[in-house]
Amino acid sequence: MLYRVEDALVRALPRRRLPIPVAYSGATLIVGIAFFVRWYSKAYWHGYTVLLFIPAIFLSALIFDRACGVYATALSAGLAGYFFVKPIGSGGVSAYDLVPFLTFIAIGVVIGFLTELLRHALDRIAADEQQKDLLLRELAHRTKNDFMMMTSILRLQAHEQPQATRAVLDAAVERVAVMAQLHDQLLRRKEHAVVNARDYLEALCRSVSTIVRGAQPVSIQVTADPVELTAETAAPVGLIVNELVTNALKYAFPEGRTGTIDVGFKMADLETAEILVRDNGVGCPSTVREGLGTQLVRLLAKQMKGTVTREVADRGCRAVVRVQLRPA
Amino acid sequence: MRILVVEEHPLIALSLELFLADAGHHVLGPASALEDALFLAERTLPELALVDIKLVDGNTGPAVARELSNRFGVPSIFISGNSTKARINKDAALGLILKPFLPDTVLQGVEVAKALVNGGRVPEQLPSGLELFR
Secondary structure: HHHHHHHHHHOOOOOOOOOOHHHHHHHHHHHHHHHHHHOHHHHHHOOOOOOOOOHHHHHHHHHHOOOHHHHHHHHHHHHHHHHOOOOOOOOOOOOHHHHHHHHHHHHHHHHHHHHHHHHHHHHHHHHHHHHHHHHHHHHHHHHHHHHHHHHHHHHHHHHOOOOOHHHHHHHHHHHHHHHHHHHHHOOOEEEEEEHHHHHHHHHHHHHHHHHHHHOOOOOEEEEEEEEEEEEEHHHHHHHHHHHHHHHHHHHHOHHHHHEEEEEEEOOOOOOEEEEEEEOOOOOOOOOOOOHHHHHHHHHHHHHHOOOEEEOOOOEEEEEEEEEOOOOO | OOEEEEEHHHHHHHHHHHHHOOOOOEEEEEEHHHHHHHHHHHHOOOOOOEEEEOOOOOOHHHHHHHHHHHHOOOOEEEOOOOOOHHHHOOOOOOOEEEEOOOOHHHHHHHHHHHHOOOOOOOOOOOOOEEEEOO
């Protein structure tokens, strides 16, 4: 949570040095506000002539720079000296008040310098964060290019092969594409790369729809919790969904039947996610042939300490995979 | 449709060429740099160009798309993994196909481009990985 507050602070500060007139007018305004507050609530401040000016100096130095902090100190000293320090209205300071008054000026100057250092540190943190984001994007971009090369080579290999061989290679390409898609959606959260489960699964099912469009009049609906998954957990989740959906497309809608496949992803509790793929086709096959797809689902679920169940739904078939996620 | 393929990488270009040809398109190129692309377009006028952002001579894809449009009135679709650079150059192309692409996305994208140019109807659900700029 602290991380968010820091972030907000860094974002609230102006990015670039403001032009000198703007900076000094700003500092004047801040000191002015402190002065008027002090002036109109005189009765409550007794001997504390300069206390309220300290935050004004700090703010001026934080928002602008140390020169503005020093300027704010000088302005505050002048205003306080003239209006609040006895003898009032003389502009002078009696020997009685001299030591606290000079200490105030020294503190103001030191605040000005220290705040600028703090500001630099914050700027550097922000720059580092941006650098990390840039690196992640660059890496994702390269990874996508590598995936593109892999799938191109596989497709070249598939070309002019008999239909059966082609189908096998197409399935391989599609599995690679599921992993590739993940890299499109990676976001950085602190030290982890994460994806939003809803965005990822929607994009994934859209690709599957694109592939089957025309060939099969089946629509795919996704209902997913927008939880953030680490890249390591999202990849198997994506593969499981891909296999289950592909499977449903293969068996549930023979002879050009129309239908719907519902894909769900929700958190059953903090660490358990439930992946649901339900179709309204011809029903579950009585014996599940252990094809590569089914085997993949089983192995990936096992890797995630999960379970796979398949049952007849009111219409069609319903597969539920429960897996353990390590929180992002 | 006569389609000019402008792509840096020969393998990706070849696979594009093969499945576009399988779908009955006439493929020009592939070109891998600004000069080649314009030379090819001048020799045989394409109806559409598929243009990668990064080419052999640098990030010249957007320049290719602009020249094709200004000189020959040929519309382009970017094909790139770099969505940021593509989106900066929205004015130059009809849209973007993200890499890694599905062949179906490219084929359906070509149909969408045809519809856009001829003032036809653009499908409600765009193929995955296709983004339109206009």
